[in-house]
Amino acid sequence: EAGVTQFPSHSVIEKGQTVTLRCDPISGHDNLYWYRRVMGKEIKFLLHFVKESKQDESGMPNNRFLAERTGGTYSTLKVQPAELEDSGVYFCASSQVGTQGTQYFGPGTRLLVL
Amino acid sequence: SQQGEEDPQALSIQEGENATMNCSYKTSINNLQWYRQNSGRGLVHLILIRSNEREKHSGRLRVTLDTSKKSSSLLITASRAADTASYFCASFSGGYNKLIFGAGTRLAVHP
Numbered sequence: 001e002a003g004v005t006q007f008p009s010h011s012v013i014e015k016g017q018t019v020t021l022r023c024d025p026i027s028g029h030d031n032l033y034w035y036r037r038v039m040g041k042e043i044k045f046l047l048h049f050v051k052e053s054k055q056d057e058s059g060m061p062n063n064r065f066l067a068e069r070t071g072g073t074y075s076t077l078k079v080q081p082a083e084l085e086d087s088g089v090y091f092c093a094s095s096q097v098g099t100q101g102t103q104y105f106g107p108g109t110r111l112l113v114l
Numbered sequence: 115s116q117q118g119e120e121d122p123q124a125l126s127i128q129e130g131e132n133a134t135m136n137c138s139y140k141t142s143i144n145n146l147q148w149y150r151q152n153s154g155r156g157l158v159h160l161i162l163i164r165s166n167e168r169e170k171h172s173g174r175l176r177v178t179l180d181t182s183k184k185s186s187s188l189l190i191t192a193s194r195a196a197d198t199a200s201y202f203c204a205s206f207s208g209g210y211n212k213l214i215f216g217a218g219t220r221l222a223v224h225p
Contacts, residue, residue, distance in 0.1 A: 048212060103159070105156045
């Protein structure tokens with residue numbers, strides 16, 4: 001069974017540019033999550049989808065971040081315009097239907113904003 | 115408030131030694147999970163311990179949970195160089211699905 005995949009693995013962009021990150025969850029997992037780790041700090045929750053619906057987006061830092069999950073399969077996270085403080089590792093995770101189960105994480109996308 | 119604060123922040127040991135990492139949390143939990151992140155790789159789920167469990171084993175890993183002290187420990191026995199990674203404990207925030215992570219413990223195992 002394929003795990004959670006993320007694309008790209010790395011991205012280097014300039015301040016003000018736009019970047020779109022993609023996450024493909026494990027097949028059949030209704031729950032999809034985005035987290036990020038900034039500058040070696042703790043990993044922080046961004047948002048949670050159940051199928052195509054946003055269940056919890058309390059961790060989204062501001063309106064420069066837009067997450068979508070059209071069709072309830074893969075998800076994208078767009079940062080527009082990117083700022084220096086957005087640099088970090090963005091993780092995606094998925095879990096089966098239900099609550100508080102094991103979340104399986106992808107390898108992350110390393111974003112560097114110059 | 116932040117949950118899942120690990121202690122120590124960094125740990126350096128020799129191969130074959132045991133490594134113990136501690137984690138404290140602040141709110142009530144249903145379960146607590148430990149994850150590992152190798153350099154350049156994603157988070158790998160290691161073990162989940164439920165709030166009604168006190169100890170759990172998985173291979174060379176041993177996790178304990180003390181809900182009265184709101185703390186957990188991860189013990190890696192007979193460490194290997196391949197165990198070099200950052201280790202995080204995480205718990206769910208209230209009744210929601212978002213995991214709350216601590217800053218992690220960086221473990222270095224020297225050959």
